[in-house]
Amino acid sequence: MNTELVTRPRTLERKVQGRAVMEGAGVKINRALTQSLQQRLDPFLMLDAFKSDDPQDYLAGFPEHPHRGFETVTYMIAGKMRHKDSAGHEGLLENGGVQWMTAASGVIHSEMPEQENGRMEGFQLWLNLPATEKMSAPWYKDFKTVPSVTTDAGVAVHVIAGQSHGTSGLVEKAATQALYLDLHLPAGSEFTQAIPAGHNAFIYVYRGDVEIEGSAVASEQLAIFANDANSDGIRIQSPAASRVLLFAGQPLQEPIVQYGPFVMNSQAEISQAVADFRAGKLGAL
Numbered sequence: 001m002n003t004e005l006v007t008r009p010r011t012l013e014r015k016v017q018g019r020a021v022m023e024g025a026g027v028k029i030n031r032a033l034t035q036s037l038q039q040r041l042d043p044f045l046m047l048d049a050f051k052s053d054d055p056q057d058y059l060a061g062f063p064e065h066p067h068r069g070f071e072t073v074t075y076m077i078a079g080k081m082r083h084k085d086s087a088g089h090e091g092l093l094e095n096g097g098v099q100w101m102t103a104a105s106g107v108i109h110s111e112m113p114e115q116e117n118g119r120m121e122g123f124q125l126w127l128n129l130p131a132t133e134k135m136s137a138p139w140y141k142d143f144k145t146v147p148s149v150t151t152d153a154g155v156a157v158h159v160i161a162g163q164s165h166g167t168s169g170l171v172e173k174a175a176t177q178a179l180y181l182d183l184h185l186p187a188g189s190e191f192t193q194a195i196p197a198g199h200n201a202f203i204y205v206y207r208g209d210v211e212i213e214g215s216a217v218a219s220e221q222l223a224i225f226a227n228d229a230n231s232d233g234i235r236i237q238s239p240a241a242s243r244v245l246l247f248a249g250q251p252l253q254e255p256i257v258q259y260g261p262f263v264m265n266s267q268a269e270i271s272q273a274v275a276d277f278r279a280g281k282l283g284a285l
Contacts, residue, residue: 004165006192006233010201012212013226018049028057032204032222035258041200041224042251043176045070045126045263049206049220051078051119058120061112066282067103068273069134069263071127073180074099074111075160079120083142085109086283091142093122098146098160100171102139104129106273106282123204123245130175130252131265138283143170146182155191158182162248164193179248185210185238193246194233201225201234201248208242 016037018030033047052058061081074081074093081093085101086108093099093111101107113120129136146158149167159169162179169180177199183191185208195201202224203210209218213235217223219242225234236244255265262273276282 004192004194004233006194006235008228008230008232009192009213009235010195010225010228010231010233012215012217013224015215015217016222016224018220018222021048023048023062027060027062028052030220032220033202037224038256038258041202042253042256043128043178043249044200044202044247045128045256045258046124047126047204047222047247048124049204050123051121053119055115055117058113059116062110063112064108064110065261066106066108066277067101067261068106068282069103069269070129071100071102073125073127073160074101074122075125075182076122079118079122080114081120081122082112082114083109083140085138085140087138087140089140091140093142094144096145098143098170100141100143102129102136104133104136104138106276107138107140108283123206125180125247126263127173127176127178127249128252128256128263131254133175134264134269146170151191153189153191154186155189156184157191158184175250176252177250179246181246183236183244183246185236185242185244187238187241189238191236191238192233193248195231195248196250197227197229197231199248199250200227201246203236203247204245206243206245208238208240210242210244211237211239
């Protein structure tokens, strides 16, 4: 049976409304996980949601820009985006695909739309790296499809990272034990997921609305689960058809110092990243 036994589900700690921002060359984004939540949701650093039927909102794309010290996970559910980077990687991200890029010691990359009309929708997650991996070699892979399973309750579970209901995701990370699920919940359904009590966990609702132990979470809201030493997982109930991203991970419990596209453990490391970028050393082959 495709079930995960949860007898002591976590309660809802708080709900967060996303913040509208402009990124790249002027792309409109809903920033659901902001810098102020990085310590609370360690190892997750940022979550952006982008969605538009207006080409003027996305055609300018994300021209060349640097990263160091973390991973980006881009999940596209509508539209096409072309990735190119300084490590020689190139790929086309399309509907249902995932681009996983470990920037680590540094890459310079671009993400540009390969469409002139229609809807573009997707998400980009920033996942932190432990100090021991921040200066490792960059890594990149495109995945055209995501492993999925349907629970006995009829919930379609797309497993991007980690494991759920007997299904392994695209990537498993030893240090952060990151879980990243895309859940499609039919009306009247319930979803449970076992999660270690020490892991931070949150959801982002992108269609419909759901309930967490009696608390409603609306579309385009992020909801943080309380950390309870006695809990064994989470439960999501969906009165109407909805779609939800679920994230959980083991905190790194290391200092987080961010300056734009660089996330390191100290100000000195940030200064070095800026100096390397200005000297043309960051992302150099």
